[in-house]
Amino acid sequence: MIVFSLSRRLVAEALGSALLLAVVVGSGVMGERLAGGNVAIALLGNTLATGAALVVLITVFGPISGAHFNPAVTLVAALRRDLPWRSALLYIPAQVLGAVLGVWCAHAMFGEPIVQVSAKLRAGPAQAFSEFVATFGLLATILGTVRFRPDVTPFAVGLYITAAYWFTASTSFANPAVTIARSLSDTFAGIAPSCAPAFILAQLAGALVAMLVFGWLLKERQTS
Secondary structure, eight states, rough: OOOOHHHHHHHHHHHHHHHHHHHHHHHHHHHHHHTOHHHHHHHHHHHHHHHHHHHHHHHHHHHHHHOSSSSHHHHHHHHHTOOOOHHHHHHHHHHHHHHHHHHHHHHTTTTSSSSSOOOOOOSSHHHHHHHHHHHHHHHHHHHHHHHOOGGHHHHHHHHHHHHHHSSSSTHHHHHHHHHHTTOOOOSOOOOGGGGGHHHHHHHHHHHHHHHHHHHTTTOOOOOO
């Protein structure tokens, strides 16, 4: 097994997060421009691009850094002692920085102002609860596949997020770094900064509950 240096792992987390957000925001802009006002078609384009990109990015960066791209995933990994806290505390800012750079990259590709603040409201208890459910399901997917079929984790995560775009009212951000970065994009994929704290708290809560539930569910039985 190849062990990569911390600096390479941090670059992998930042680069992977940047590419993910370039896909999320860029495909949202493209979908909206081509859909002729049909929001369902725009969301479908946004969904398929994001799910496909996740499969590729996790496959590429997973062997280097674990391909978290998500502070909630990193937090759970640290709490489970799968990742040292020193690394976790550096992963998170790398993810956020990469995500913001990815948003700016998407803006540049589509001729949008680079620096923006979203005005798209995603407020209310239903939206926050959707983020709890979305993140719980994401961590369930990761913990379950890593435990039993680690080779299919990229595909399972990509498929789960593709589904969660459509079964959650919030369209499944499920990621604090994504939430922060998308608050800086006044495009199809944006979220108003005032709505971001509730999303982030719900995401962290969903991740922690998933860790507890699946920590118990997947625990091996001790035999004498």
